[in-house]
Amino acid sequence: MSASIEIANVTKRYGTLTVLDDISLSISPSEFVVFLGPSGCGKSTLLRMIAGLEDVTEGMISVGGQRVDTLPPGKRGVAMVFQSYALYPHMTVHENMSFGLENIGVAKKEIEKRIRLAAETLEIAHLLDRKPQKLSGGQRQRAAIGRAIVKEPKAFLFDEPLSNLDAALRGRTRLELAQLHARLGSTMIFVTHDQVEAMTLADRIVVMHNRKIEQIGTPMEIYHHPATRFVAGFVGSPAMNFIPVQRITQNENGTAVDAAGIGNLDTAIRLPTAFSSQSATLGIRAEDISVLSPGQSGVPLIAEVVERLGDRTLIYGRLSDGTKLTVEADGRNEASAGDRLEIALDASAIHLFDADGMAHHPEGE
Amino acid sequence: MAESYRRGHPGHALFILPYLTAFVVLLAFPLFWSIWLSLHKVDLFGPGRFVGLTNYTRVLADPVFLQAFRNTILFVALSVPTLVALGLFLALALNRTTRTTSFFRGLFFSSSVLSVTIVTLIWRFVFIPRDGLIPVIFEQLGLQPINFLSTSGWSLFAVGVATVWWCLGLPMMLFLAALQQIPADLYEAAALDNASPWRVLRRITLPSIARTIMLVTIIQIVMQFQLFGQAQLMTNGGPNGTSRPLVMYIYETGFIRWDVGKGAAASELLFLIILCAAMVQYIISTRKPEVRE
Numbered sequence: 001m002s003a004s005i006e007i008a009n010v011t012k013r014y015g016t017l018t019v020l021d022d023i024s025l026s027i028s029p030s031e032f033v034v035f036l037g038p039s040g041c042g043k044s045t046l047l048r049m050i051a052g053l054e055d056v057t058e059g060m061i062s063v064g065g066q067r068v069d070t071l072p073p074g075k076r077g078v079a080m081v082f083q084s085y086a087l088y089p090h091m092t093v094h095e096n097m098s099f100g101l102e103n104i105g106v107a108k109k110e111i112e113k114r115i116r117l118a119a120e121t122l123e124i125a126h127l128l129d130r131k132p133q134k135l136s137g138g139q140r141q142r143a144a145i146g147r148a149i150v151k152e153p154k155a156f157l158f159d160e161p162l163s164n165l166d167a168a169l170r171g172r173t174r175l176e177l178a179q180l181h182a183r184l185g186s187t188m189i190f191v192t193h194d195q196v197e198a199m200t201l202a203d204r205i206v207v208m209h210n211r212k213i214e215q216i217g218t219p220m221e222i223y224h225h226p227a228t229r230f231v232a233g234f235v236g237s238p239a240m241n242f243i244p245v246q247r248i249t250q251n252e253n254g255t256a257v258d259a260a261g262i263g264n265l266d267t268a269i270r271l272p273t274a275f276s277s278q279s280a281t282l283g284i285r286a287e288d289i290s291v292l293s294p295g296q297s298g299v300p301l302i303a304e305v306v307e308r309l310g311d312r313t314l315i316y317g318r319l320s321d322g323t324k325l326t327v328e329a330d331g332r333n334e335a336s337a338g339d340r341l342e343i344a345l346d347a348s349a350i351h352l353f354d355a356d357g358m359a360h361h362p363e364g365e
Numbered sequence: 366m367a368e369s370y371r372r373g374h375p376g377h378a379l380f381i382l383p384y385l386t387a388f389v390v391l392l393a394f395p396l397f398w399s400i401w402l403s404l405h406k407v408d409l410f411g412p413g414r415f416v417g418l419t420n421y422t423r424v425l426a427d428p429v430f431l432q433a434f435r436n437t438i439l440f441v442a443l444s445v446p447t448l449v450a451l452g453l454f455l456a457l458a459l460n461r462t463t464r465t466t467s468f469f470r471g472l473f474f475s476s477s478v479l480s481v482t483i484v485t486l487i488w489r490f491v492f493i494p495r496d497g498l499i500p501v502i503f504e505q506l507g508l509q510p511i512n513f514l515s516t517s518g519w520s521l522f523a524v525g526v527a528t529v530w531w532c533l534g535l536p537m538m539l540f541l542a543a544l545q546q547i548p549a550d551l552y553e554a555a556a557l558d559n560a561s562p563w564r565v566l567r568r569i570t571l572p573s574i575a576r577t578i579m580l581v582t583i584i585q586i587v588m589q590f591q592l593f594g595q596a597q598l599m600t601n602g603g604p605n606g607t608s609r610p611l612v613m614y615i616y617e618t619g620f621i622r623w624d625v626g627k628g629a630a631a632s633e634l635l636f637l638i639i640l641c642a643a644m645v646q647y648i649i650s651t652r653k654p655e656v657r658e
Binding site: 051052053072073074075078079080082084086087088089090091099100103104147151 | 548550551553554555556557558559560561564568569572573575
């Protein structure tokens, strides 16, 4: 019930407009992979191409070792949960679940067995006789997942299935999806633009941007070793700080970076000799910057906005040269807007990005 | 300002006055007046004489009325299902956006904008013996020509063909509008569910437009019961009254023989028949409502 998925050199064009450019990706059986990216990056298109709802312009898609991109959607052995759920409005939940099985001639007894099992798993047994319009958002969600489960597909495809739920329900459903994946052990692909969903659900995240895959990696790899400046800025909240680099000096321990408004920092980053400081950027996450206690001296920062989130405090300020910087302090920090603070940057958590946005990280991490 | 907006203001009634006037003068008043007329012996030259339900018993005992009633029922029973089925078929066939389908949508709808005189003129050219289109085709095929306009049985059929041709645009457009309301992802879900085109039509498309099918049926029943112009101009109700519809009977009774009371009684009966037909459809449609997500 779980299969590998192989995407080889897939390109999608609408006329002269290219929406996916030479995408290759291997997904192992039972893996939970999340396609993460901003709107219009092509992630949903890629999912729909796997489902068979969009044609493949070039390249090949295989599910469980069998080439599927020439097959109609129903013959690919995948099940999809749509963003809008796409439940058949005039059928009951039971009929919604049985429809696909009846179409391929599954025996009545078997259909009933599968529906009963799925309904128990999803706790929707009491809703089977209701029509979608009589269900709440969360219940519709479960019905849509149930319709996918009964097909016992080789892979599940989720197209932003949590985006229509309110925040509390989204958190709960996310947890249940993770449990469902653990229980079924199926291959799952999940499309979202929500990095929290991606970080919490994924075995591996595929970050997509501008028709291409930016990075494939585990959530921690993506977070701590972003491959590009785009990934670094897209994943993580608040977004990573980027500071223009003025001068770079390579030494035997790594690189000394002179960044605008910060001064010199010794890092353990080893750069290729061809690296140019021209248009290079230093990246550091808000949590890797600390506010020094009064009396200590560091890099001066003028606080402009202070957000208190209870467990932590976000300070949005400006460095002496006007560069914007976000700092994460603990929840008890008493800074307020207009204050002049002294801050320190954790040199071991610094990333350098070249003019093309390619990232370089400290060694030994 | 907000207060008056919420509560309404007597002056606001002025805005509906123009329509209300037209409605009362042209619809409500004539309806009640015709009920009053149907209970009187009237000949337009003097005040009527109250005769109770006599006009109704006269109408119901009139073999010409009964024949017209049978003709109309037969006409509605044949033309309405044809209009619904053909309209649905065309809508399904043209439910995509290409140049060709847009052209055909326009073409099929274009007949609806013609007046009844043009429509009947065109179809007289088609049916007229010897030089008409159909007699010519029959001749080419070596078939025995049928005089569609003056053969009992065929004359009502000819009126029906012209009517379907004339009225097909509206059902097609209403069905097209309904089909375009069906969310595309339902069809995508069905594709992933391995549904055959026939299963998609029966289990997804038709249930999704059930209410529109009912609406089109009611509209067409109401419209086709009022058949008049086509029959009047193509066959004049003949031969032997076999294509005379109820409205033509009412017209002849009231305005040719000037038996206004009897004509009014017949029109009240027609009103009741249409009302019943519409009510039956309405009850059926509200019992099984179309479900939308």
